[in-house]
Amino acid sequence: MSERLPVLFLTNPIVLPGMVVPLELDDAARAAVDAAQAAGGSKKLLVAPRLEDRYPSHGVVASIVQVGRLAGGEPAAVVKGESRAHIGSGTTGPGAALWVEVDLVEEGPVTDEVRELAAEYKKLVLAILQRREAWQVIDSVNRLTEPSALADTAGYASYLSDVQKRQLLETPDVADRLRALIGWTTDHLAEVEVNDKIADDVRDGMEKQQKEFLLRQQLAAIRKELGEGEPEGSDDYRARVEAADLPDAVRTAAMREVDKLERASDQSPETGWIRTWLDTVLDLPWSVTTTDSTDIVEARRILDADHHGLSDVKDRIVEYLAVRARRADRGLQVVGGRGSGAVLALAGPPGVGKTSLGESVAKALGRNFVRVALGGVRDEAEIRGHRRTYVGALPGRIVRAINEAGSMNPVVLLDEVDKVGSDFRGDPAAALLEVLDPAQNHTFRDHYLDLDLDLSDVVFLATANVVEQIPGPLLDRMELITIDGYTEDDKVAIARDHLLPRQRERAALTEDEVVITDEALREIAANHTREPGVRQFERFLATALRKAATRLADGSTEAVTVDVDNLTDFIGKPRFTPDSDERTAVPGVATGLAVTGMGGDVLYIEATATDGKPGLNLTGQLGDVMKESAQIALSYVRSHAAELGVDPAALEKGIHVHVPAGAIPKDGPSAGVTMVTALVSMATGRRVRADVGMTGEVTLNGRVLPIGGVKQKLLAAQRAGLSTVFVPHRNAPDLDDVPAEVLEALDVRPMTDVADIVAVALEEAPAQVTAAA
Template identity: 45%
Template structure:
């Protein structure tokens, strides 16, 4: 609803006394003991859907005017027109503010009494035809006598109650308007809703003053009795027994009032008795309810206590959803919604299979790591649906405040629990599936370290007693299935990473992307745009060309965007009269324009001093051309350009020293002494770093020195040492996928990475030839012509 009310916060300001009241107004049903009289100003909380709709109608169409009418039974959550009183108050909204819990607080000014004449609408929101009730009276001596008597009783009540400011006494002096005077006195008294409604429904100021005189006489007598009780209690106890005195006073007052309780406190006690709560929750709730009974309902601390009780009494301490443990159906569901991703699917199926044998099994903490667009977040939703659990998502990107995880201390009115507890209460069960998105992008500030706060949440040994700062009660998170997502691992603190089971999700091959486009993306887009394959059709060649020439990515996000763009262009043609549109490889440029990527982006022939490397990035694998140019007239130094990081510069220094050793003869020794080497990696605006470019740098330097060209269809990756050893690297799958997309035929890899080929798709293994090396000599023999 927040977007719907953006305009309200600007419109609801100011108050116009001269208001023309229409015959039809949106109405809000109030269900508190608070009732507004004409000329009074009062805050009101709006949260129900009908009320929010009426509020929007008031701002946008009725000049900020509303008709407030009270419910006969405040327990009814969704009242009908029959549940409301006929007489209410026409008010004008003078201020609007959004609260932290998503509801709205409005400040309204009472304008006049009105009566419901006809019900215009009550399904979407209340809309009533009303009749304004104008006061009728004559200035007589009897009326003047009534005003004086009521003023006398009201002053006595204000002085005895000691709850009103001096301004209230001054306001009682204004008796020029009997109607407004009677309404002001009525607003001072703590009456029952029925009594307040009776005063509102009485049009005649004289009869209203007579009724007020009776009520004031009763309230003054009660206050006198209260003072007598207080005096009697004080005589019984000693001065230093203050706590005992307060309890005795409360008991005496409750006995005199025949045990009447505030409706709100009674409702809290009934809720506590009607549901099952842990022992510590019951004790805490009883303690806070007892404190609430002793304080003014209008104090700030009472608001904090009511908010706290609302949270702890509505938390799902024991509520759970049963797991749908039909392994074949779950596997079928996951395969239907996600192509590939076998590792994470198997891990979920293992967990469910184990749950069949043990109900006490702790849920795993999974961390899905991979480039954008590979389906990490959507996989979490599918897991929840396949298990029959509720799903929640929390975005951690940019989070810098520890209170977002652990909650705020209950020291101010706006305090709230952390995002974990908020999500669980919203879902209403203690065992949902919660996806913590972008766990690698949290920050640290003076407000704390949210990554450290997550340590307890994501530790299976500790999260069974997770304590939020707001609740101050342990809540069991051990049954929550947490799934975190990240693009990279190195930005996640080691202690946090240790608590999670990492499952790496690499990018998709072209064949996999083709399947995903046909079986998942296009059906979704057809449904979204209300089209079908008969009206807008794609050939397989067209989809392959989009994958090859318009998107180069690990995931399928850009593929989704390009297919959606084609469908929008096709929809335009259909709206212009074409009966159907067929998208093929030849006419694709009519929809998407000139291709972004072509075969000219890659090397086409062997060149001296240029080697093809493979790099890992947060968005998948990339090929990288390293160029080395000998500059005569130098002193054996090297220059680097292309935004190389410190590690890559060190690799370049190692490659240059190792090349001197490998070319150690009279022919090349003088060459090294009188030549500078310029090492450049194209795309200078993109930062590049990492040790795995060592073998590529050495090949390019050796080629430049010896004049032997480097094969254009060979790519390589590996870290080198000064002894000429080739060390293993990470991100092998992503790098091989980059080589596959670039049309590389042969890849030189460290021998220690041979075991990692198991995770590489068969499609890539069939397309590439692998050469595993231990020494740099072996790599140079394969790469140089």
């Protein structure tokens, strides 16, 4: 059915059938209303949405309920939508309004599916209205039974957009309209539920914060009345972080933790971890560095003043500092390893001054010094730190050393790296690899801090007693400097210049009150101590000064002089006397040289023949290598018996080789030549010269192979009173490192054949033995 009606285009609202809406009338709208009133008694017009992209295809036939003015005096009209209509072609009519041909859209039959869709949509609409507590509207909706009318009430829905409402207007099929409305309404209801939940959570949180704020204010008032201060840890961390001079990455991480701290409650255990972490980060000297001294002459003066001797070690340290100074002068990067060589490792027996050398390096550089003791450390977390989630977590020793030093470029001494252990808690030596590797330590990450820490400008020094106990990958990152020990003259000079003044000060004595002569100092070095260092020497000096102080306390006014004649009154009888004459007084005993963790030492090897079962018996707690050296020595002597003047029958008996001091484990190949000499001495009955010592590995054909620790062994030979020492010929270059006074005191003979050693080391055979032969 076609009809000719004036058309009223509206941008807002979108009018659907059944809706009653007031409209403010502009000129075009007033023309349409006037045309509808003038057309007859029906007072109908077509209300259609104004579209920018196209001409509308549908509109609503509406009747004019009332025409008047709004409260502000603007003209208005109230219209009621009645039915959908399809807009046809334009036509003419009275007045200034636009007239169009419209075809009314008939509603389809109401099926069971439509009724089910209408019932579902009604439930959704009622759920939304109940949330809003719109009870009058709920009653109106409940009275609606026509599915089409129910669907068209969506024109009042504020949650539907104009586009969605235009789609409803242009959808004549009721079932399609209801399906679309169910989908849109379901989505809106879900959104409303989420928003309501968020609002409830926010409300609860605000109420909790308000409650906590009120309680804190009350607590502060109570503390104020009691005269108590604020609890520990209530500092304004945000202000502290903002005021601190931190790198950007560190500042970002710190502010992130501050945000967590401010959001967390005081009862949360996390707040304690965060405060401790922030305190640690803020205490680190992120922007503090010291300026290096580049005066190499002054550096050498400091080393000479602090340490006697050790010229090779001092030269290497001065070279190390000289390279750093040149790079600094030329504006090149100076970092712990890349700018001046590898990490220096000072290796040597106890008491030779390794730790004090590290302090002197720091003094020469003008840097802060900190010592990290690694002896006995077995937990990897001691180096890398603990995870913050663990109870009692702490940063690693490296981070704590930086904090203790108070600067980002200190001299860090890693003491006793050879005594680092490993167990189920990890391998600390493996964790040190990153610390000492100049290609990695600029981004060292401590587990506790979880931040990149630049260690590239830290000067790392390491100390060790036994180089062989340092893991290979760790030793590969260090440059080894060996400190083998002091000569007798060195010890006397160190005691006179360093030890004695220090012990006088500790005993509150002056030079006028107690005098210890150089002869007494030399006697202590020769016969009271047999150490490569000077710790025991210093203890004897302390003992002598305490006894001197006791004598002065008795009222004596005369100065106390400690000399060789009265030395036993102050420190007791000599503990070490040359015993090689006594030990080698019988055949079968030879004097060897060995190296232990305490430095060089003499090693006596005894051999004897028994009437028991033939074979080789070894005692003295020997290691596998040393046992094999004894077997090689016996095989060599048997195979070269004629050349050595040995009766083969003497070697068919039971042979017993013993190395005294059985409580001490012994191992190594360098006792091979000594065992050969002892076996030949036992078999021939010729004694080994008391003044002869020897060292070297021996092969089955008698070749003498090189060994290690030549300098330490020669120092031990000098202390033991030996005069002739045989060393492997291939160790001759090592003699350049031996002090000149030691080489002057010893007749050092490099040898290649053990038979030559035996020929010189053995005394002439006694007359009765020669006659019997």
